[in-house]
Amino acid sequence: MSLRQTTNEPMTGAASAAPVTARPPSWKRKYALHRGEPLAGFALIAPTVIGLGVFILWPAAQTLFFSFTKQGTFSGYTWIGIQNFVDIFGDPVFYGALINTAVLTGFTIAAVPIAIVCAVLLNTEGLRALTLYRVIYFLPVVTLPTAVGLVWKYLYNGDYGLLNSALAVVGIDGPSWLSDSRFVLVAVSMVAIWSTLGYNIVLLLAGLQSIPKSYYEAAELDGAGKIRTFFTITVPLLTPTTFFVMIISVIGALKTFDLVYLMVGADNPALGSARTILYLFYERGFTQFNGGYAAAIALVTLVIIGVVTLVQFRLQKKWVHYE
Amino acid sequence: MHHNRVKLQRAIVAMSLVASVALVGCATAPAGDEEVELTYAFWDQTQAAAMEETIANFEAANPGITVKTQVTPRTGDAYNTKLRTGVSSGTAPDVFWLGKLDYPTYVDGGAVLPIDAFVEESGFDLSVFSEGSIEGASWKGELMGMPKDTDAYLLWYNRTLFEEAGVAEPTADWVQQDLIDASIALTDADAEQYGFIAWPPANQYWFNTVIQEGGTVISADGKSSGLDSPEARRGIQFWVDMLNEYKVSPSIQQMTDTNPEDMFQSGKVAMIYAGTWNVSLWKDTPYVQENVAVAPMPKIKAEGGVGGGVTNVISASTDHPDAAWKFLEYLGSEEAAIIQAEGGIVPAYTSAQHVWADAAPDSMNVDSVLPALTDASPYPTSVGVREWGDFGKAELLKVYEGKLDLETALKNFAAEMDRVLAANN
Numbered sequence: 028m029s030l031r032q033t034t035n036e037p038m039t040g041a042a043s044a045a046p047v048t049a050r051p052p053s054w055k056r057k058y059a060l061h062r063g064e065p066l067a068g069f070a071l072i073a074p075t076v077i078g079l080g081v082f083i084l085w086p087a088a089q090t091l092f093f094s095f096t097k098q099g100t101f102s103g104y105t106w107i108g109i110q111n112f113v114d115i116f117g118d119p120v121f122y123g124a125l126i127n128t129a130v131l132t133g134f135t136i137a138a139v140p141i142a143i144v145c146a147v148l149l150n151t152e153g154l155r156a157l158t159l160y161r162v163i164y165f166l167p168v169v170t171l172p173t174a175v176g177l178v179w180k181y182l183y184n185g186d187y188g189l190l191n192s193a194l195a196v197v198g199i200d201g202p203s204w205l206s207d208s209r210f211v212l213v214a215v216s217m218v219a220i221w222s223t224l225g226y227n228i229v230l231l232l233a234g235l236q237s238i239p240k241s242y243y244e245a246a247e248l249d250g251a252g253k254i255r256t257f258f259t260i261t262v263p264l265l266t267p268t269t270f271f272v273m274i275i276s277v278i279g280a281l282k283t284f285d286l287v288y289l290m291v292g293a294d295n296p297a298l299g300s301a302r303t304i305l306y307l308f309y310e311r312g313f314t315q316f317n318g319g320y321a322a323a324i325a326l327v328t329l330v331i332i333g334v335v336t337l338v339q340f341r342l343q344k345k346w347v348h349y350e
Numbered sequence: 351m352h353h354n355r356v357k358l359q360r361a362i363v364a365m366s367l368v369a370s371v372a373l374v375g376c377a378t379a380p381a382g383d384e385e386v387e388l389t390y391a392f393w394d395q396t397q398a399a400a401m402e403e404t405i406a407n408f409e410a411a412n413p414g415i416t417v418k419t420q421v422t423p424r425t426g427d428a429y430n431t432k433l434r435t436g437v438s439s440g441t442a443p444d445v446f447w448l449g450k451l452d453y454p455t456y457v458d459g460g461a462v463l464p465i466d467a468f469v470e471e472s473g474f475d476l477s478v479f480s481e482g483s484i485e486g487a488s489w490k491g492e493l494m495g496m497p498k499d500t501d502a503y504l505l506w507y508n509r510t511l512f513e514e515a516g517v518a519e520p521t522a523d524w525v526q527q528d529l530i531d532a533s534i535a536l537t538d539a540d541a542e543q544y545g546f547i548a549w550p551p552a553n554q555y556w557f558n559t560v561i562q563e564g565g566t567v568i569s570a571d572g573k574s575s576g577l578d579s580p581e582a583r584r585g586i587q588f589w590v591d592m593l594n595e596y597k598v599s600p601s602i603q604q605m606t607d608t609n610p611e612d613m614f615q616s617g618k619v620a621m622i623y624a625g626t627w628n629v630s631l632w633k634d635t636p637y638v639q640e641n642v643a644v645a646p647m648p649k650i651k652a653e654g655g656v657g658g659g660v661t662n663v664i665s666a667s668t669d670h671p672d673a674a675w676k677f678l679e680y681l682g683s684e685e686a687a688i689i690q691a692e693g694g695i696v697p698a699y700t701s702a703q704h705v706w707a708d709a710a711p712d713s714m715n716v717d718s719v720l721p722a723l724t725d726a727s728p729y730p731t732s733v734g735v736r737e738w739g740d741f742g743k744a745e746l747l748k749v750y751e752g753k754l755d756l757e758t759a760l761k762n763f764a765a766e767m768d769r770v771l772a773a774n775n
Contacts, residue, residue, distance in 0.1 A: 294606070313431045316434065
């Protein structure tokens with residue numbers, strides 16, 4: 028790669044070539060040959076750097092600043108120091124949202140083994156219509172969250188929903204899944220799991236295919252059965268991928284907003300049992316016009332995600348096996 | 351090889367430069383002097399046809415001005431979210447609808463251009479509107495917009511269900527006990543038929559009964575809550591009783607899963623409090639035409655209830671205030687009023703209100719409720735209404751679920767309201 032050469036050259040070139048001849052230092056000669064390269068490099072990374080700066084870094088800096096202010100209705104602000112954070116930690120609604128988010132995240136983690144089992148089954152050699160199964164599992168991932176939310180809202184309807192019609196067949200009188208505070212979080216969590224399952228399966232499939240076949244052959248020769256092989260070879264050797272899936276699932280669950288907004292919504296009596304941290308952020312920031320408080324919630328969420336991810340990285344030593 | 355690569359890199363650099371120049375060019379392209387395009391934002395898809403017709407008339411009379419509509423539903427608060435973001439970033443539509451709920455927030459926050467100077471200059475006659483409409487479109491002594499429509503809550507009922515149950519239809523003389531008795535007689539829980547819709551956390555329902563009990567939601571000076579009072583308690587207790595005591599309404603869960611108005615218009619519920627604007631929604635529905643009529647809400651101590659009404663306003667950040675005023679002036683004309691009256695919306699233009707009654711199907715008996723329009727009290731709202739509104743909804747919900755007594759809930763509600771009102775005054 029010529030790009031790598033140019034970056035390495037200055038060290039050696041400058042030291043050896045400078046004293047003896049009048050020729051330009053060798054890095055300059057090299058540079059002359061590749062005149063367009065650094066410029067081209069900058070041009071090529073510019074869209075990413077500018078995009079990152081304008082759409083991520085600058086807003087993040089602003090959010091940090093806003094979290095210490097009270098926003099005017101449409102413009103202007105007053106500096107109020109850490110008052111927003113004081114309010115957040117004295118707000119029972121925030122703790123409710125925190126608990127809901129934790130429960131939802133718990134469900135998501137509990138669903139990772141399901142994804143592993145599905146991935147292993149979809150990895151079966153000689154399975155008929157394999158591609159079809161893979162497409163079916165992956166379809167929810169490429170479906171618009173809006174469509175997912177609305178269709179499930181209909182399926183969950185207490186009086187006319189398909190789910191309760193199905194339950195009625197076996198004699199169960201199903202509840203109003205999305206408006207009963209006892210069931211709403213489970214109902215939303217199931218959809219969250221269902222809609223990310225396919226993505227996790229694809230990641231795990233890639234992990235499965237990187238496990239050398241020779242281990243399985245050796246196990247077979249030693250007379251290990253399918254179950255034994257699964258637990259002693261597949262599961263341990265899949266742990267690096269499982270770890271990655273856990274990280275992104277947890278971050279995704281902590282950021283849940285769209286399903287709650289679409290399936291539960293503002294006028295729902297069960298909202299208190301389904302409100303996630305980011306839904307609270309939306310409520311405070313976008314319907315109650317309280318931007319400073321919302322910015323503070325966003326920062327608290329960032330810290331929570333950071334801490335949870337850090338803890339996961341610390342814990343990985345205990346269970347993740349790298350070959 | 352190398353030569354080619356350098357060439358390719360140069361081409362890429364050149365292309366990105368060209369692209370950025372082109373983008374800058376777009377941003378600074380000068381706007382035409384003659385042609386003005388206004389953006390008009392509203393939320394009601396049902397009224398879109400009437401709005402398009404109004405715009406077509408306006409454009410024909412005002413060459414050089416075109417109006418582009420932007421319809422954002424209020425479902426999930428999308429209209430407010432979008433409008434608020436637009437105002438904050440200086441990209442609000444030139445002319446837009448403001449409903450009563452968020453009216454104080456937007457006008458007090460400086461999102462709206464006052465129109466007194468335009469009215470004076472053009473000699474627009476404001477006496478075509480009622481005093482209440484003008485007051486509802488004003489703020490701190492300034493006129494902020496053009497009253498578009500007005501509304502009131504009515505008792506909508508299903509004639510067929512009344513007939514089947516052998517219950518006498520509601521009249522203008524009904525009192526609250528008549529409503530309770532009829533609701534009980536019309537409820538048949540086994541057949542999943544209910545007498546009445548009692549969705550207590552919905553502000554628009556209990557606002558009416560609190561006012562009819564002689565109470566207030568917010569004091570007349572807008573500085574304190576009127577909810578910690580016996581009148582307010584009685585006004586809200588009615589809804590709790592309809593739901594929990596008489597059990598004449600679908601459960602809160604059922605009403606969350608399925609829109610209560612849909613239950614009503616499919617014949618599952620005999621009576622519902624709903625607005626005059628439902629004429630626009632239901633006038634062409636065959637089932638409603640055959641089975642549904644309206645009556646005034648039953649009396650308690652006082653008649654009437656809460657009114658509302660949309661105001662057409664000009665954005666404070668518009669680049670075309672003069673063109674926007676021309677459009678607003680037309681929106682306030684008799685011609686525009688008649689178009690929306692025919693579409694089923696009561697216009698603020700008082701002399702055209704009979705058109706609304708005439709255009710509704712005769713079977714609805716809309717004439718009987720015209721007095722309700724003049725009896726209505728202003729919609730109780732304030733800057734910061736979302737804060738106390740959401741808080742109150744959550745408190746009242748605890749009451750309906752039997753987790754909190756009404757008196758404590760209303761004390762908490764009133765305290766939160768007072769706090770918000772004090773913080774914003």
